[in-house]
Amino acid sequence: QQQVKQSPQSLIVQKGGISIINCAYENTAFDYFPWYQQFPGKGPALLIAIRPDVSEKKEGRFTISFNKSAKQFSLHIMDSQPGDSATYFCAASRRGGGNKLTFGTGTQLKVEL
Amino acid sequence: DVKVTQSSRYLVKRTGEKVFLECVQDMDHENMFWYRQDPGLGLRLIYFSYDVKMKEKGDIPEGYSVSREKKERFSLILESASTNQTSMYLCASRNAGTGEEQYFGPGTRLTVT
Numbered sequence: 008q009q010q011v012k013q014s015p016q017s018l019i020v021q022k023g024g025i026s027i028i029n030c031a032y033e034n035t036a037f038d039y040f041p042w043y044q045q046f047p048g049k050g051p052a053l054l055i056a057i058r059p060d061v062s063e064k065k066e067g068r069f070t071i072s073f074n075k076s077a078k079q080f081s082l083h084i085m086d087s088q089p090g091d092s093a094t095y096f097c098a099a100s101r102r103g104g105g106n107k108l109t110f111g112t113g114t115q116l117k118v119e120l
Numbered sequence: 121d122v123k124v125t126q127s128s129r130y131l132v133k134r135t136g137e138k139v140f141l142e143c144v145q146d147m148d149h150e151n152m153f154w155y156r157q158d159p160g161l162g163l164r165l166i167y168f169s170y171d172v173k174m175k176e177k178g179d180i181p182e183g184y185s186v187s188r189e190k191k192e193r194f195s196l197i198l199e200s201a202s203t204n205q206t207s208m209y210l211c212a213s214r215n216a217g218t219g220e221e222q223y224f225g226p227g228t229r230l231t232v233t
Binding site: 013016039041048049050051052053056096100106107108109110111112113 | 124151153155160161162163164165168178210212214216220221222223224225226227
């Protein structure tokens with residue numbers, strides 16, 4: 008049972024463009040939605056996270072958009088750069104569940120010059 | 121900086137062998153996690169530990185066990201390795217009191233032949 012569905016599986020964007028990765032969740036008890044970034048040979052690292060009391064969170068070129076009614080959230084990377092080429096994972100967790108993260112299947116982003 | 125280290129980056133074992141994967145964190149975190157990462161499946165939780173000597177099954181515990189005798193160390197044990205356990209194994213830790221972020225190690229790529 009996949010509780011967090013992520014798309015697309017891979018994405019190629021031109022330098023300077025906008026990268027958009029989407030996730031949908033099923034469990035309405037989820038209350039924390041992070042995005043992790045993973046470079047080749049490294050473990051994932053937290054990029055940005057949001058709670059459902061806000062619809063958007065922005066940190067630099069990275070923005071999470073959150074739609075509680077649709078049970079969807081997305082990562083937008085503005086002015087995408089070659090250094091953003093990595094695998095991105097969305098995730099979700101709930102308080103009282105040990106804050107265990109349920110991850111999406113990942114999106115491999117390549118930003119071309 | 122939080123540092124999570126894993127004992128091996130690459131490991132090759134034979135079917136039926138008992139395999140130990142070690143993870144050490146240096147930030148006195150209470151929670152520790154073991155995931156496996158497979159292409160197209162994302163990160164799946166094998167086991168996690170709330171604190172010393174405490175453990176709980178994750179989503180895919182079959183064929184694995186864990187040990188946490190000291191706070192900084194969390195071991196994953198494959199009792200009898202099988203070829204379907206060939207994967208990337210990631211360890212993570214989290215401060216239970218101060219936040220949601222999980223800090224990941226670089227991973228161990230295990231090949232079972």
